[in-house]
Amino acid sequence: MKIEDLKNMIEENLRGIDVEITTREPNIIDVKVSRDKIIEVAEKLKGKGFDHVKSVTAVDYPGERFEVIYIVSSYESPLSYFLVSLRTSLPYDDPRMSSLLSVWPSVLYQEHEEHDLMGIEFEGNPRMGERLLLPESYEGIPPLRKEFKVKVEGIDA
Amino acid sequence: MSLEERTLELLIGPQHPASGHMRLVAKIDGDIVVELRPNIGYVHRSVEKLAEVKKFLQIIPLVERPSLADTTANNLAYVMALEKLLGIDPPERAKYLRTLLAEINRIHSHLYGLGIHGVMIGSSTAYMWCFGDREPFLELAQELTGARLTYSYIIPGGVRRDLPKGFAERAEKAIKYLEGRMKDYFDIYFNNPVVKARLEGVGVLSKEDAIKLGVTGPNLRASGVAYDVRRAEPYAAYPHLDFDVITEEEGDCYARVMVRVREIMESIKIIRQVLKEIPEGPILHESYEKLIPPKLREEMKQRGVVKFPSVFANLRVPAGEAISRVEGGRGEVVFHVISDGKLSPYRMRMVTPSFRNVILFEHLTRGARVADIPAIYGSLDYFPPEADR
Amino acid sequence: MNIIDLLFQPYIFIPLVFPGLIAAFVLLLIIIWLERKIAAKVQLRYGPLYVLKPLGGVIQTIADLLRYLFQEPIIPKDVDKVAFLLTPVFLFGLAYLPLVIIPISPTYYAFRSDLSLLIALALATLAPIFTLIMGWASNNKFSLIGSVREGYLVTSYEMPIFLSALSMAVLYNSLDLVEIAEAQRKIWGVFLNPVAAANMLVLIYMSTSKFPFEIPEAESEIVAGPYTEYSGIIYGLVMGASYIKLYVLSLIYSILFLGGWNPSPSPDPLISGGVLFLKAFILVAFGAFLRAVYPRFRIDQAVNIGWRIAFPLSLLSILISLILILGGVSFGS
Numbered sequence: 001m002k003i004e005d006l007k008n009m010i011e012e013n014l015r016g017i018d019v020e021i022t023t024r025e026p027n028i029i030d031v032k033v034s035r036d037k038i039i040e041v042a043e044k045l046k047g048k049g050f051d052h053v054k055s056v057t058a059v060d061y062p063g064e065r066f067e068v069i070y071i072v073s074s075y076e077s078p079l080s081y082f083l084v085s086l087r088t089s090l091p092y093d094d095p096r097m098s099s100l101l102s103v104w105p106s107v108l109y110q111e112h113e114e115h116d117l118m119g120i121e122f123e124g125n126p127r128m129g130e131r132l133l134l135p136e137s138y139e140g141i142p143p144l145r146k147e148f149k150v151k152v153e154g155i156d157a
Numbered sequence: 158m159s160l161e162e163r164t165l166e167l168l169i170g171p172q173h174p175a176s177g178h179m180r181l182v183a184k185i186d187g188d189i190v191v192e193l194r195p196n197i198g199y200v201h202r203s204v205e206k207l208a209e210v211k212k213f214l215q216i217i218p219l220v221e222r223p224s225l226a227d228t229t230a231n232n233l234a235y236v237m238a239l240e241k242l243l244g245i246d247p248p249e250r251a252k253y254l255r256t257l258l259a260e261i262n263r264i265h266s267h268l269y270g271l272g273i274h275g276v277m278i279g280s281s282t283a284y285m286w287c288f289g290d291r292e293p294f295l296e297l298a299q300e301l302t303g304a305r306l307t308y309s310y311i312i313p314g315g316v317r318r319d320l321p322k323g324f325a326e327r328a329e330k331a332i333k334y335l336e337g338r339m340k341d342y343f344d345i346y347f348n349n350p351v352v353k354a355r356l357e358g359v360g361v362l363s364k365e366d367a368i369k370l371g372v373t374g375p376n377l378r379a380s381g382v383a384y385d386v387r388r389a390e391p392y393a394a395y396p397h398l399d400f401d402v403i404t405e406e407e408g409d410c411y412a413r414v415m416v417r418v419r420e421i422m423e424s425i426k427i428i429r430q431v432l433k434e435i436p437e438g439p440i441l442h443e444s445y446e447k448l449i450p451p452k453l454r455e456e457m458k459q460r461g462v463v464k465f466p467s468v469f470a471n472l473r474v475p476a477g478e479a480i481s482r483v484e485g486g487r488g489e490v491v492f493h494v495i496s497d498g499k500l501s502p503y504r505m506r507m508v509t510p511s512f513r514n515v516i517l518f519e520h521l522t523r524g525a526r527v528a529d530i531p532a533i534y535g536s537l538d539y540f541p542p543e544a545d546r
Numbered sequence: 547m548n549i550i551d552l553l554f555q556p557y558i559f560i561p562l563v564f565p566g567l568i569a570a571f572v573l574l575l576i577i578i579w580l581e582r583k584i585a586a587k588v589q590l591r592y593g594p595l596y597v598l599k600p601l602g603g604v605i606q607t608i609a610d611l612l613r614y615l616f617q618e619p620i621i622p623k624d625v626d627k628v629a630f631l632l633t634p635v636f637l638f639g640l641a642y643l644p645l646v647i648i649p650i651s652p653t654y655y656a657f658r659s660d661l662s663l664l665i666a667l668a669l670a671t672l673a674p675i676f677t678l679i680m681g682w683a684s685n686n687k688f689s690l691i692g693s694v695r696e697g698y699l700v701t702s703y704e705m706p707i708f709l710s711a712l713s714m715a716v717l718y719n720s721l722d723l724v725e726i727a728e729a730q731r732k733i734w735g736v737f738l739n740p741v742a743a744a745n746m747l748v749l750i751y752m753s754t755s756k757f758p759f760e761i762p763e764a765e766s767e768i769v770a771g772p773y774t775e776y777s778g779i780i781y782g783l784v785m786g787a788s789y790i791k792l793y794v795l796s797l798i799y800s801i802l803f804l805g806g807w808n809p810s811p812s813p814d815p816l817i818s819g820g821v822l823f824l825k826a827f828i829l830v831a832f833g834a835f836l837r838a839v840y841p842r843f844r845i846d847q848a849v850n851i852g853w854r855i856a857f858p859l860s861l862l863s864i865l866i867s868l869i870l871i872l873g874g875v876s877f878g879s
Contacts, residue, residue, distance in 0.1 A: 027390065028480060052371035054482070054491045054513075057506040071480060071493065075368055075382050080389040083480055106371025109515050110508070117205075133198035133545060143206055150210050167687055174765050188845065279760065279842035285589035351758045351840045354847055527691070528767050528844040 001078040003027060010084070013044050027082045035088045035097045042070075042086065042103040050074050050084060053100070056110035058118045062146045066090040066120060068097065070107070090120070099124035117144040164191055167527075171199055175277050175531045178541040181518065185527060193522040193530070195515055201545040208505040213239060213472045214312070214465075216505070220492075221307045224509055224543040227266040229259045230485025231507070232311045237392060238494040239313045241479035249394075250438040251315035254301075256394040257431045258310055259483075260424040261298050264335070265291040266486030267417045267424075267538075274414065274535030275346065278355050283346045290338055293331035300324060312463070313472070314442035319461030325432045332425050339422075347418065356411040360521040360533040363408060372517060373510045374488025375416040376537055380408035386484035397434070400427050410536035417538070445469075471500060487511060487538050511544035556815075560656040561646045564816075565797060565823055570642055573793055573827065574786050575607040581834035582606070588838040611782060619778030622685065629683035634776065634783040637676045641790040644669040648797050649724045650819030651807055662723040663715055666798050667708060673791060674700045677762065680784075681772040692771025695845050696762040702852025703752045709860035710746040713739060714802045717867040719876070723798075727806025735803040738870060742863035743803045745856055747829075750799060752848065754792040756833040758840035759848055789830070796829040797822065 007023050010031065014021075017040060020032040033041045050072045057069045070086040073079070090097055099122035100107050112127040114120055116134055119142035131138065141148045169181040180196040204223060208216050220235050221228040233255060240247065247255075268287045275283025295305045300321055302308040310317050346352060362372070367380040377384060385402040387395045403419045405412035439446060441463050446454065448466035457464050476498040482491045488510025495504040514537055521533050552558060560566055579594060583602070586593025594606035621630060644666045649655035659665060674696055681693020715721050717739060718729045726735075736743040752759040763771040770776075773784050800806060804825050807818035843851070 024478075051368050054371070054489070055493055055506055055508040057493050057504065059495060059504045069493070071491065075377075075384040077389070080384060085480070104371070105369050106513070106516070109512065113512075131198070133201040135198075143203065148206075150206060152210070165687060165691075167691075174769060175767070275841070279757065279764065280840070281585065282589050282838050283841075285591060289590050345839065349840065351843060355841060355844065526844060526846065528764065531767055 001081075003029070003082065006079075006082055010045070010048070013048055014041060017041060017044075029082060029084045031084055031086050033086070033088055035090055038086070038088050039098055039100065039103065042072075042100050045072060045084060045086070046103055049076060049079050051076075051104075052106045053104045053110065054083070056107055056114055058114040058120050058144075060092075060118065060145050063092060065092055066095045066118075068114070068120065070100065072104075095119060096121040096123060098122070101125050116142070118142050119145065163187075169530065175534070177534075177539070178545075181530065181534075183522075183527075183530065188526050188528075190522050190525050190527060190530065193518055195518040197515060197541065198545055200542045202542075204507060204546040205505055208507075209501055209503070212470075212500050213474055213502070214469050216502070217312070218307065218309050220507060221309060223546045224485070224487070224490075224511075224540060225306065226269040226540065227262055227486040228307045229255075229262040229310070230483045230487075230490045231509070232309065233259060233393070234481050234483040234490045234492045235494075235507075236311045236313055237481035237483065238479040238492045239474060241481060242474045242477050242494065242496055243313060244475070245314055245442050245444065247315045247442055248439050249436050251440045251442075253394045253431050253435040254316045254320065254440065255311055256398070257428060257435075258298065258301060258308065258316075259393065260427045260431070261294050261301075262308075263424045263486040264421050265294040265298075267421050268294075270487070270535075270538035271414065271417060274532075274538075277531035277535040278352070280346060280349075280352070283342075286338075286342065286346075290335060293334055297324075297328055297331055300327065312441075312465075312469075314445045315440045315463070317463050319440050320435070321461070328428060328432060332428065335421070336425065339418075342418075347414070353411065355528075355532055356414065356536070357407075357409055359410045359529050360525065360536060361407070361409045362517065362521060366520065367408070370516050370520060371513055372488075373513050374485075374538070375403075375413055375420065376488070376514055376517065378403060379405045379412040379416045381406050386482050386489050390482065392481075392483065394431065398427055398430050410532055413536040413538075473498065473500060474502075485510060487540065487543070488513065507546060509543045509546065511538075511540045512546070514539060515544055556654050557656045560648065560650065560654075564819060565648060565650065565826075566645050567642065569823065570645070570790050570793055573830065574789050575611070576604075577789055577827075577830055577834055578607045578610075579604055580831055581837060584831075584835050585838040614779050614782035617778040619776075619780050622775055624685045625775065626683040626685070629679050630775075631780065633676045633680045633683065634780040634787070637673055637680070637787045638783045638790065640669070640673045640676065641787040642794060643672070644794045644798070647723065648794075648801070649727070650822055651810070651813060651815040652724060652728055652818075653813070654815035654819075655724060658724060659722070661721050663711065663721045663726065663798075663802075666723065666794075667711055670791070670794060670798075671700075671704060673787070677772050684772065684775040686774055688768040688770075689772050689774050692762045692764075692768050692774070695768075696772065698845060698849055699752065699759070699761060699852070702849045703749045703856070706852065706856040706860040707746060707749045707753065709857075710742040710749070710863050711798070711802060713742045713860070713863040713867045716864060717870060717875070719871075723801050723806075727801050727808065730805040731808050734805040734808075738875070739803075739863055739866050741859055741866055745859045745863060746799060746803070749852075749856055750792065750795045750829075751833050751836065752852065754788050754795065754833070756792065757836045758843050760842045761845050761848055764842055792830055792833055793826060796826040796833075799829060800825040 003023050007029055011021055017037050022030045051074050053070050053072050055071045059067045067089050072084045072086055099111055101124055111122045111125050112132045115128055116132045164184045164186045167183045167185055169176050171180055178200045182194045182196055184191045220231045224231050268291045272284045272287030299305050302310040362380045364381045367377050367382055381404055383402050383404050388402055400423050403416050405416050445466050448468055449464055453464045474496045476496055478495045480493050482489055491508040493506040494502050497503040517537055583593040594603035597603050597606045597609045646656050647662045647666045677696045678693045681689040714735055718726045755763055776784055800822055807822045810818040810821050
């Protein structure tokens with residue numbers, strides 16, 4: 001299957017929803033959608049055969065926005081060659097979005113980790129509020145944000 | 158009597174002979190586990206945050222260290238992502254050498270997992286044998302790369318060292334030794350009736366659940382899903398090599414153990430092919446080789462050891478985003494690197510196979526017995542530092 | 547009488563020297579070393595080597611014992627102190643109590659009774675209650691689980707052991723250990739009733755936590771089971787108790803099935819006793835060897851073996867004894 005065919009197939013599938021689809025050779029398809037439509041897009045993608053999420057990445061651009069990227073793929077051939085990166089932007093002072101747990105149960109721990117380290121709320125994920133990797137008594141800025149500076153010791157800069 | 162009073166809360170905590178660096182909070186009713194929650198994060202080293210302050214080449218040892226038994230997978234995935242951003246493709250010989258190291262690493266990582274599983278169900282013989290039989294492969298890796306466990310062998314553009322003379326004979330000796338030992342393993346351990354009684358039918362993962370929960374590695378293939386990154390998106394020298402993707406149907410602990418054993422035999426097949434078919438040529442990409450002064454270049458070719466060009470010290474990677482994936486011994490390693498043209502990545506996301514498999518602790522132990530917890534734990538080949546990063 | 551004559555009186559010699567306390571102690575030291583050496587040989591390594599290197603580290607156990615003697619026994623805060631400290635002593639003492647009834651030659655025994663087999667078996671069943679008390683006294687959830695497992699196992703091995711042993715008593719027409727051993731002059735019990743012999747052998751290993759039945763002390767599941775909180779000399783006592791119980795049961799087994807002291811070259815008690823001791827030693831060493839071969843069973847699988855396999859086999863062994871008697875095999879008075 002060629003990447004152009006897959007892009008057309010996904011465009012066809014998501015017709016009617018306001019999305020932005022681009023491709024990056026040789027096998028990555030970016031689907032950019034706003035945060036209130038993301039569950040709909042996710043369900044349609046799952047219906048097409050993309051059955052699990054490989055990674056949930058949250059990137060912060062201080063002052064502007066948060067971007068959450070879901071890398072989705074399939075265990076079956078021929079879709080297993082392609083990676084769909086489903087991305088959405090969240091405003092910097094309101095980093096909340098609905099969790100995709102109801103669509104893909106494989107995101108449970110990954111969303112929990114991004115909530116713990118980056119401070120993003122995934123509404124619908126039962127683990128919100130618990131600590132996963134940080135110590136139970138940690139207070140302060142979520143460490144993965146750019147405002148949290150890593151303290152440097154010694155001569156290495 | 159309500160359910161709260163009947164259950165005993167058992168903390169199989171970090172101070173326990175068979176828990177690793179994590180805590181399993183188990184609620185037990187008699188001998189049956191009602192609920193098991195893994196409590197991870199005891200060895201969180203913030204690899205992702207540190208990667209934002211270290212230079213690109215300094216990150217190679219950083220990402221290797223969490224997955225101690227299978228370091229080549231992390232190394233390879235990270236460097237593949239870098240190469241996608243830099244837009245270079247390593248020479249063929251370097252690709253074959255990368256495959257060679259990856260397969261040697263897969264063999265001794267599987268033996269590690271099998272040994273730990275053996276001691277968790279009580280067979281110290283399996284533990285001692287597996288760890289003893291790792292030694293020939295650790296020594297092979299030491300001959301090739303200079304280190305026993307964390308190799309830092311793969312660099313952007315190629316590999317760090319060439320094949321030493323006589324390596325093929327020594328590798329064949331090590332492989333013949335392991336093949337000869339396999340019969341003993343099957344006689345004492347894998348066909349042992351007590352082992353079968355402990356592992357068969359325990360912790361069954363159905364195919365639908367495996368796909369739904371997004372598990373990876375031999376745990377996935379033991380449930381009947383024939384997914385292997387080496388076939389789905391081939392990298393390094395795998396497009397030219399002939400090997401099978403091992404699957405089993407039952408999805409219980411014994412199937413997971415059998416997948417690992419048979420994958421060791423497949424890796425042996427791959428190593429033999431690589432050593433026979435490896436092409437001649439350079440081991441570092443020409444655009445970097447050009448940057449090394451000519452005298453050092455001659456010494457480099459003579460000794461077979463790469464001298465880093467000075468540009469590596471302050472490597473600037475063009476802005477962009479790259480996703481790479483590699484099939485490690487334990488499963489699929491995914492790297493997502495976002496660069497903005499500076500000396501360090503803007504964001505590096507590293508998803509290790511153990512982190513994707515944590516959910517199986519909750520899922521498989523529901524309704525199992527207390528004695529099944531170590532049996533299931535060992536069969537998942539879960540490595541706590543790799544999950545916590 | 548002077549002290550030497552007093553020492554060689556059977557009622558002093560047997561419980562105290564041979565096969566009593568001192569011989570049991572020596573056997574303990576040798577067997578622990580032998581277990582580690584055999585396991586090491588199977589697992590491609592050396593085992594204990596450095597303490598007295600020319601002899602292969604054979605006094606390693608004495609070095610370990612000295613370490614246990616000097617180690618601080620840590621008593622956790624909320625344990626039941628009396629129970630915590632006294633149960634190892636009782637466990638060790640009761641484990642070796644049946645030795646008083648074992649005869650070592652047709653004429654040399656501490657005391658003779660018509661029911662000595664029953665006395666030996668009954669005394670051997672006293673020890674597990676103290677394991678249960680130990681688990682309760684330790685104030686530790688793992689110890690509790692371990693001791694409850696021991697309780698479960700006791701219910702599954704106790705009855706088949708009694709039935710297998712009593713099937714031999716039916717065959718030999720006597721419950722007296724001396725007569726049972728004497729009746730095996732021509733042919734050993736193991737050839738007459740192999741079902742009972744095999745059954746009792748496996749159950750002896752189940753009752754003393756030898757692999758594959760090392761369930762109450764399963765290290766990877768419940769740390770050390772009832773023995774988790776013990777350190778120092780009380781730990782040494784407790785670990786020794788399980789080997790002593792195995793030794794006692796092996797002596798009883800040798801008398802029932804392996805001919806006791808037959809064939810003995812001379813009626814001298816020490817020589818016959820030596821033959822008996824050798825047979826028991828081989829059984830104990832075999833139990834130690836199993837550590838290198840088998841993993842451990844789950845508790846429900848072991849209880850299954852006790853009730854679904856061992857119990858019917860023990861009933862079958864009684865049937866075989868009855869058939870043999872009806873077929874004309876007869877012993878003694």
